[in-house]
Amino acid sequence: MQVTPLLDRLNRRATFETKGVLRILLILAGLIVVAGVLSRGVFFGPENLINLGQQNAMLTVVALGQFLVILTGGIDLSVGAILAISSVVFVLFQGYGIVPALALALLAAALIGLINGGLVTYVRLPSFVVTLGMSQITLSLAMVLSKGGTVYTGLGGAAIAAPIIDFYNGWLLGIPLHVVFALVVVGVVALYLRTSYGHFAYAVGGNRSAAYLSGIPVATISVLVFVLAGILAGVGGALFVSRVGLGDPQAAKWIVLDSIAAVSIGGASLSGGVGTVAGTLIGVIILGVLNNIMNLLGVPPTMQPAIKGLVILLAVFLNSGRREK
Amino acid sequence: MNRNPSPARVRRWMGRNTSTVALVVIFAFGCVALPNFADKFNLSAIAFQYSIIGFLALGQLLVILTEGIDLSQGSLVALTSIVIATLITHAGLPTPVAILGGVLASTLLGFLSGLLVSRTQIPAFIVTLGMLGIARGLALLISIGKPISIADEVFADLGRSKVWEIPASLILWLLAALLLHYFLTQRRLGRHIYAVGGSAESARLSGVNVRNIKLLVYAMSGFLTGIAGVLWTSRLSSGSPIGGVNYELESIAAVVVGGGSLFGGIGTVGGTVAGVLIFGVINSMLNLAGISPYWQGTIKGVLILAAVALSQLRRADRTNVRGVARHASDSTAGPAKPSRNI
Numbered sequence: 001m002q003v004t005p006l007l008d009r010l011n012r013r014a015t016f017e018t019k020g021v022l023r024i025l026l027i028l029a030g031l032i033v034v035a036g037v038l039s040r041g042v043f044f045g046p047e048n049l050i051n052l053g054q055q056n057a058m059l060t061v062v063a064l065g066q067f068l069v070i071l072t073g074g075i076d077l078s079v080g081a082i083l084a085i086s087s088v089v090f091v092l093f094q095g096y097g098i099v100p101a102l103a104l105a106l107l108a109a110a111l112i113g114l115i116n117g118g119l120v121t122y123v124r125l126p127s128f129v130v131t132l133g134m135s136q137i138t139l140s141l142a143m144v145l146s147k148g149g150t151v152y153t154g155l156g157g158a159a160i161a162a163p164i165i166d167f168y169n170g171w172l173l174g175i176p177l178h179v180v181f182a183l184v185v186v187g188v189v190a191l192y193l194r195t196s197y198g199h200f201a202y203a204v205g206g207n208r209s210a211a212y213l214s215g216i217p218v219a220t221i222s223v224l225v226f227v228l229a230g231i232l233a234g235v236g237g238a239l240f241v242s243r244v245g246l247g248d249p250q251a252a253k254w255i256v257l258d259s260i261a262a263v264s265i266g267g268a269s270l271s272g273g274v275g276t277v278a279g280t281l282i283g284v285i286i287l288g289v290l291n292n293i294m295n296l297l298g299v300p301p302t303m304q305p306a307i308k309g310l311v312i313l314l315a316v317f318l319n320s321g322r323r324e325k
Numbered sequence: 326m327n328r329n330p331s332p333a334r335v336r337r338w339m340g341r342n343t344s345t346v347a348l349v350v351i352f353a354f355g356c357v358a359l360p361n362f363a364d365k366f367n368l369s370a371i372a373f374q375y376s377i378i379g380f381l382a383l384g385q386l387l388v389i390l391t392e393g394i395d396l397s398q399g400s401l402v403a404l405t406s407i408v409i410a411t412l413i414t415h416a417g418l419p420t421p422v423a424i425l426g427g428v429l430a431s432t433l434l435g436f437l438s439g440l441l442v443s444r445t446q447i448p449a450f451i452v453t454l455g456m457l458g459i460a461r462g463l464a465l466l467i468s469i470g471k472p473i474s475i476a477d478e479v480f481a482d483l484g485r486s487k488v489w490e491i492p493a494s495l496i497l498w499l500l501a502a503l504l505l506h507y508f509l510t511q512r513r514l515g516r517h518i519y520a521v522g523g524s525a526e527s528a529r530l531s532g533v534n535v536r537n538i539k540l541l542v543y544a545m546s547g548f549l550t551g552i553a554g555v556l557w558t559s560r561l562s563s564g565s566p567i568g569g570v571n572y573e574l575e576s577i578a579a580v581v582v583g584g585g586s587l588f589g590g591i592g593t594v595g596g597t598v599a600g601v602l603i604f605g606v607i608n609s610m611l612n613l614a615g616i617s618p619y620w621q622g623t624i625k626g627v628l629i630l631a632a633v634a635l636s637q638l639r640r641a642d643r644t645n646v647r648g649v650a651r652h653a654s655d656s657t658a659g660p661a662k663p664s665r666n667i
Binding site: 025075095119124125126129135139140143207257260270271300301302303304306308309312313 | 448450468470566586588
């Protein structure tokens with residue numbers, strides 16, 4: 001009785017997706033027109049568009065991880081802390097070479113994700129509280145590692161390897177490497193969602209019991225999305241190091257709320273089961289364009305949080321439509 | 326209530342009030358292990374600081390009981406303080422009017438959150454996240470981003486005064502908690518809040534006006550946040566547009582450590598009060614013991630996880646690991662409510 005609606009839902013998903021993405025694209029188009037007009041075309045200048053891309057590559061990667069967790073009906077408040085500890089670990093182990101340092105940073109990130117997923121799935125704790133607690137623990141460990149401050153050099157004084165910084169300044173076919181990289185990650189996550197395990201993620205978020213009764217490995221999927229979110233946040237930490245040139249336990253604290261906002265603007269439901277990669281990407285771009293246009297127009301920083309809050313509410317409202325829960 | 330507490334009754338009471346028992350144990354440990362802990366000054370410092378979080382936690386409890394969440398509290402504290410400071414310092418209004426204005430502003434924004442949560446499809450998380458930005462933005466806008474000092478001595482005394490050596494803010498908070506406890510357990514409206522959190526659909530079918538209950542809890546959270554804002558402003562003797570960041574996370578943690586469930590319908594005022602005090606006591610103990618601030622986050626994080634894990638394990642018989650109802654009677658009731666991953 002519960003299996004049939006589930007299969008129906010999976011079949012009908014394609015049309016749902018298209019409608020949602022179209023609606024959100026309209027919102028973005030509206031915002032871009034407003035941005036272009038208000039900035040008298042400066043918005044469309046190549047320099048500004050490059051800026052826009054480079055500033056939002058990191059958020060894109062982190063938001064995709066957040067999206068996977070939200071898709072299964074959870075939430076991950078620890079992505080900011082994971083990003084921070086990954087940036088610290090990445091810099092601290094520079095002396096061992098880029099690849100081992102990156103591997104260690106991502107390993108730490110994956111491990112925290114694994115603990116998140118394990119506690120949520122096997123002890124059945126609410127993901128909000130688990131990731132809130134893990135966020136505190138992770139931040140505190142990042143501070144212990146960095147002795148409270150920012151880290152510019154690895155243990156023993158090894159400087160941050162040049163290729164890491166070059167990666168931020170590099171280009172491919174006229175596109176900044178960070179943007180290319182973020183788009184590759186978008187592609188990979190989109191491909192993942194086309195695999196059976198990706199479909200399972202939708203099923204788990206849509207109706208956990210029905211998914212279980214249909215033979216879907218619910219526990220594995222639940223843990224997997226948190227691990228993936230951890231790894232993607234860890235990658236975000238590496239991008240942070242590449243962009244800013246240091247590791248920082250206070251890095252990108254804003255990214256938790258912005259990633260959740262981007263996913264929601266993109267049409268994903270916080271109850272799980274609904275949402276698309278394309279929507280999430282567009283959600284990130286909407287937030288990015290909004291920040292960009294406020295800076296272009298010289299909106300004082302004191303007014304920006306209020307405007308951003310209003311736009312988030314408006315965008316989610318316009319995109320919430322009449323969807324059944 | 327029990328005239329002759331038998332061991333079994335005591336055990337049952339302790340099972341229901343884990344957070345209170347934990348508080349007593351931790352407190353006793355602090356008194357024995359740390360020489361300065363039971364000191365009058367230390368205890369009143371805890372009371373001053375945590376009665377503010379305490380007011381926030383009471384509001385947060387109401388919202389969480391309806392399966393909602395209020396992320397705007399920290400920003401509302403800042404907004405309240407800026408409204409009060411502006412009304413006193415710039416507008417020259419009498420202090421009581423200014424206090425009323427501050428509380429009103431916070432209540433109004435809470436009411437707005439409630440309207441959006443109850444009348445639209447936007448999830449509470451996003452509504453209050455938006456409100457977090459809007460309230461912070463308003464505070465920055467009104468104050469042009471700068472703190473506003475308050476010269477009024479009477480107002481400053483409000484948050485620092487003591488009655489019989491007990492901080493007045495603590496007394497105020499405990500009174501509010503008592504009142505709220507009475508409201509939640511004895512009044513029809515209070516019971517409706519539990520009903521909505523237990524199952525909004527059942528509540529609606531039983532004739533409860535679910536939308537208005539949701540509206541009410543966010544407005545009440547705004548009001549209680551306003552009171553917290555008054556105490557906070559009075560302690561600082563100034564309005565600050567950048568203060569109060571992440572206060573909502575502390576209040577959420579306190580409610581959860583006090584046995585509240587983010588799935589709604591479960592949680593008590595007594596547990597929440599104990600949850601707030603546990604954080605206050607542990608915070609003070611960590612500082613007195615000279616634990617590095619870098620490690621304190623780890624200890625508090627582990628505490629939160631342990632507390633939730635404990636209360637979850639006590640309820641664990643309701644569903645199994647995969648979120649499927651274990652009892653045959655539950656599995657026929659459609660999609661199991663605790664099946665969400667959040």
